[in-house]
Amino acid sequence: MKAELIIYNIRKLYTSVEKAPVKGYSMSRIQMIPNAFIAVNDGKILEINSGDFKNYINFSTILIDANHKICLPGFIDSHTHLVHAGSREDEFEKLKKGVPYLDILNNGGGILGTVDKTRHATFDQLFSKAYKSLDTMLLFGVTTIEAKSGYGLCLETELKQLKVMYELNRKHPIDIISTYMGAHAIPKEYEHNKKTFIDKIKDDLVYIKSSNLTNLVDVFCETGVFNIDESRDILQKALELDFKIKLHADEIDPLGGAGLGVDLGATSVDHLMAISPKDIKALAQSNTIANILPGTSFYLNKAYANARSMIDQGCAVSISSDYNPGSCPTENFQLICQLAANQLKMSPEEILNAVTVNAAYHLGLSDKIGTLEKGKDADIILLDIPNLAYMFYHFGINHVTDVIKKGEVVVKNKVIQRGRK
Numbered sequence: 001m002k003a004e005l006i007i008y009n010i011r012k013l014y015t016s017v018e019k020a021p022v023k024g025y026s027m028s029r030i031q032m033i034p035n036a037f038i039a040v041n042d043g044k045i046l047e048i049n050s051g052d053f054k055n056y057i058n059f060s061t062i063l064i065d066a067n068h069k070i071c072l073p074g075f076i077d078s079h080t081h082l083v084h085a086g087s088r089e090d091e092f093e094k095l096k097k098g099v100p101y102l103d104i105l106n107n108g109g110g111i112l113g114t115v116d117k118t119r120h121a122t123f124d125q126l127f128s129k130a131y132k133s134l135d136t137m138l139l140f141g142v143t144t145i146e147a148k149s150g151y152g153l154c155l156e157t158e159l160k161q162l163k164v165m166y167e168l169n170r171k172h173p174i175d176i177i178s179t180y181m182g183a184h185a186i187p188k189e190y191e192h193n194k195k196t197f198i199d200k201i202k203d204d205l206v207y208i209k210s211s212n213l214t215n216l217v218d219v220f221c222e223t224g225v226f227n228i229d230e231s232r233d234i235l236q237k238a239l240e241l242d243f244k245i246k247l248h249a250d251e252i253d254p255l256g257g258a259g260l261g262v263d264l265g266a267t268s269v270d271h272l273m274a275i276s277p278k279d280i281k282a283l284a285q286s287n288t289i290a291n292i293l294p295g296t297s298f299y300l301n302k303a304y305a306n307a308r309s310m311i312d313q314g315c316a317v318s319i320s321s322d323y324n325p326g327s328c329p330t331e332n333f334q335l336i337c338q339l340a341a342n343q344l345k346m347s348p349e350e351i352l353n354a355v356t357v358n359a360a361y362h363l364g365l366s367d368k369i370g371t372l373e374k375g376k377d378a379d380i381i382l383l384d385i386p387n388l389a390y391m392f393y394h395f396g397i398n399h400v401t402d403v404i405k406k407g408e409v410v411v412k413n414k415v416i417q418r419g420r421k
C-alpha cells in the first residue's frame with residue numbers, strides 16, 4: 001500500500017514494545033531503530049522500519065526529511081487540571097514566606113479561590129485560557145492529555161468545565177480525555193455539611209453519566225478533603241454507574257488511598273508521595289497504574305514520590321504534569337520528564353514507557369496510542385537531539401521541533417500549523 005506521508009532520515013526512533021501495563025523491570029525495555037522511516041496512511045502508521053521506503057511512495061506522498069532528528073511517540077500527559085480561571089502568583093509569594101496554606105484558604109485563596117473565579121468565568125474565557133495552554137503543551141510534544149473538572153464543586157460549573165473540554169477536544173489538535181472531579185474539595189456552602197455534599201455528588205453522577213461528557217471519575221482522598229470511607233462511597237456509586245475511576249491518593253498523609261484504588265479496580269492512583277509499603281506491594285500485584293506527578297513536589301518544595309521503590313517492586317508507573325494553577329503551574333512537559341529523571345531517579349527508558357504506553361493504558365487508549373507500531377495513530381514527535389538520554393540531560397528547554405497528530409503535521413519547525421480540526 002502507498003503512504004500519504006513518509007517521515008524519513010530519522011537518526012533514531014524509540015518506542016516501547018512492551019504490552020501494557022508495563023511493570024517493574026520491563027519498564028527499562030524499549031526498542032531503538034536506527035536510520036528509520038515511518039510511513040503513514042489515513043492517520044495511522046502503515047510501516048516503521050530502517051532502510052529503503054521507495055515501495056511506499058506514489059505521486060501524492062508527502063515526504064518529510066527528519067534531518068537526523070530522533071523520533072518518539074507523542075507524549076501523553078495523563079493528569080491535568082487544564083480548565084480553570086485565574087492564576088495564583090500572589091499565593092506563591094505567601095507560600096515562600098511561610099504563610100500556612102489554611103490561612104491562604106481562609107482569606108479566599110487556595111483551591112476555593114480558583115473555584116470562585118471559575119464559577120464566575122464565562123465559557124469563552126475558560127476556553128481561550130485553556131486553548132492557549134494546549135498550544136504550549138503541543139509545542140512541547142504532548143499529543144493527548146487527561147483533564148479534570150473540579151473547580152466548580154456545583155453541577156452547573158462542573159458541566160461548564162466538561163463542556164469546555166469537549167469543545168477544546170473538537171477544536172484543538174491535542175486529544176482530551178475528560179474526568180469528572182466534583183469531589184475535589186468541600187465548597188464553602190457545604191463547609192459544615194460534608195455528608196450532604198457527598199450525597200449531592202452521588203446524585204450529580206447520574207446526570208454527569210447521562211451527559212456523555214466523560215466516562216471517568218476522580219476523588220481527592222486526603223486528610224481534610226475526603227477520607228477513605230467517603231472516597232469509597234463516591235467511587236462505588238461511580239462504579240455502579242459504569243464509570244472508570246481514579247484517585248488523588250496518599251499525597252500528604254498515608255491514608256491508604258492507593259490500597260483503596262487497587263481494591264476498587266481504579267485505572268490509576270495519583271501522587272503517592274506518602275504511599276505505605278503495604279500499598280506499594282498491593283499496587284505491584286494489580287493493573288492499577290501508579291501515576292506520579294513530580295512537578296507538584298518541585299513547585300511546593302515537598303518530598304518526591306518513591307518511584308524507584310515502586311518500579312523495583314514491580315509497579316507500573318506513569319508520569320504526569322498535574323498542570324494546575326495552585327501546585328504545578330507549568331505546561332512544559334519535558335521539564336516534568338526531566339524531574340522524573342533527576343528527582344525520581346528513573347532511567348530514560350522507564351520515563352519513555354511512563355509517558356507513553358503506561359499513560360495510554362490507564363486512559364483506556366492502548367489500542368490507539370502509546371507506541372509507534374503498525375495500525376496505531378500516527379502521533380509522532382521529532383526532537384533535535386542526538387539520543388533519548390540527551391532530552392533529560394539538557395533540561396528546561398524545548399527539544400521538540402515537529403509534531404504529527406493522527407498523520408497531520410500540526411507543529412513544523414517549532415511553529416503551530418493552524419487549520420486542523
Ligand SMILES: [Zn+2]
Nearest residue numbers: 079081248322
Ligand atoms: Zn491533580
